[in-house]
Amino acid sequence: MAGATVVVLHGARVFTGDLLLEGQAVVLEGDTVRAVVPTAEIPPGATVHTLPGDTLLAPGFVDVQVNGAGGVLFNDTPTAEAALAIAAAMRRTGTTGLLPTFITDDPTRMREACEAALEANSRPDSGVLGIHLEGPFISRERAGVHAPGFIRAPDPSDLDYLTALPRRFAAHGGRVLMTLAPECVDDATLRRLATSGVVLSAGHTAATSERTTQALKAGVRGFTHLFNAMPPVMNRQPGPVVAALTHDDAWCGVIADGVHVHADNLRLVLKVKPPGKVFLVTxxxxxxGTSVTSFMLQGRTILRRNKRLETEDGVLAGADIDLTEAVRHCVHSLGVPLEEALRMASLHPATFLGVHGHRGRIAPGHRADLVLLKEDLSVHTTWVGGQARSPEK
Structure with a gap:
């Protein structure tokens, strides 16, 4: 970009998304990565920032499922300002791009949320990459904390609106992700949504493995928080989980917080799925990002206790985690190599969404969205569009 300031970051190890490098400098030009070069080849005239030697510079994290953060819940306030506030709160934890997530709710409010996300996505360097509609076309049997009264089947008006959304978001590189239950939506509708550009994910579902397989053929691309809000695997009823594990092309989002999924189940997913098909969500x-101990979700009190977010009778209601914590859990508790854990929080979700051409790597032409990690894998600094911010700001 002509006239843009050239900034060089050096002194830290660099993980490009592919390789872990020593003695390299990252050259930024405006909001874009221009090059990764040996430290001896730093271009003259650039503004040079020396990073601590015990840190690691990595691609910024991408989170496709964020209901809220920083005291803001998108369902409560489906506005562009709320989406931006959530993105700003998660940026402090290493996430430089996310989908504000709107769970099953009133149809009018769902459209308000979509319009709000469109506005937020249009703002430069907002960190809002589109929207995730988690519901309302889900199973009442596996609703979790979703309000049963708002669960419904798609009607013609829904489909007209939803199939037009991807083109509208595409004007600013945004994406539309929708979680639905395959048993609640027919194949013709799945194909119509997928063909329009909606990224489809199976979740909050009690579908058989056979129905799930049909849905994968009809356009479903992945699975939302695999294992959660799904039936357990039974010997004669393998269900959606086994379909997810046995179809190599299917993507699996997982919550790695030590609460939602047993460590051995996560190890199984990582062992069975092809490399790159498992990614982290929060x-x-x-x-x-706050110290609050409770909040309201559609009229129900959700308590923050024992590293869980749950109703008073113990039903899980989202997660109390950020992606940096999830990366640490993968490395320290699951034995995932650091490079792969970082990819699970950046390159793999970016690829799932189809934005990997400019996110998820530190490479020429990619966004200057970066995270600098300390030795203990906590966040030192993030960059969005080449602009730095420490976690305290």
């Missing part, structure tokens, strides 16, 4: 709620 399913974050308003308490993330």
């Amino acid at each position: 399913d974050a709620m308003p308490p993330v």
Whole structure:
């Protein structure tokens, strides 16, 4: 970009999304990565920032499922300002791009949320990459904390609106992700949504493995918080989980917080799925980034206790985690190599959404969206569009 300031970051190790490098400098030009070069080849005249030697510079994290953060819940306030506030709160934890997530709710409010996300996505360097509609076309049997009264089947008006959304978001590189239950939506509707550009994910579902397989053929691309809000695997009823594991092309989002899914189940997913098909999500709620101990969700009190967010009778309601914590859990508790854990929080979700051409790597032409991690894998600094911010700001 002509006239843009050239900034060089050096001194830290660099993980490009593919390789872990020593002695390299990252050259930024405006909001874009221009090059990764040996430190001896730093271009003259650039503004040079020396990073601490015990830090690691990595691609910024991408989270496709964020209900809220920083005290804000998108369902409560489906506005552009709320989406931007959630993105700003999660940016402090290493997430430089996210989908504000709107769970099953009133049809009018769902459209308000979509319009709000469109506005937020249109603002430069907002960190809002589109919208995730988690519901309302889901299973009442596996609703979790979703309000049963708002669960419904799609009607012609829904489909007209939803199939027009991807083109509208595409004007600013945005994406539309929708979680639905395959048993609640027919194949013709799945094909219509997928063909329009909606990224379809199976979740909050009690579908058989056979129905799930049909849905994958009809356009479903992945699975939302695999294992959660799904039936357990049974010997004669393998259900959606086994379909997810046995179809190599299917993507699996997982909540790696030590609460939602047993460690051995996560190890199984990572062992069975092809490399690159498992990515991290937070399913974050308003308490993330705050000290609050409770919040309201569609008239129900959600308590923050024992590293859980749950109703008074113990039903999980999202997660109390950010992606940096999820990366640490993968490395320290699951034995995932650091490079792959970082990819699970950046390159893999970016690829799932189809934005990997400019996110998820530190490479020429990619966005200058970066995270600098300390030795303990906590966040030192993030950059969005080449602009730095420490976690305290």
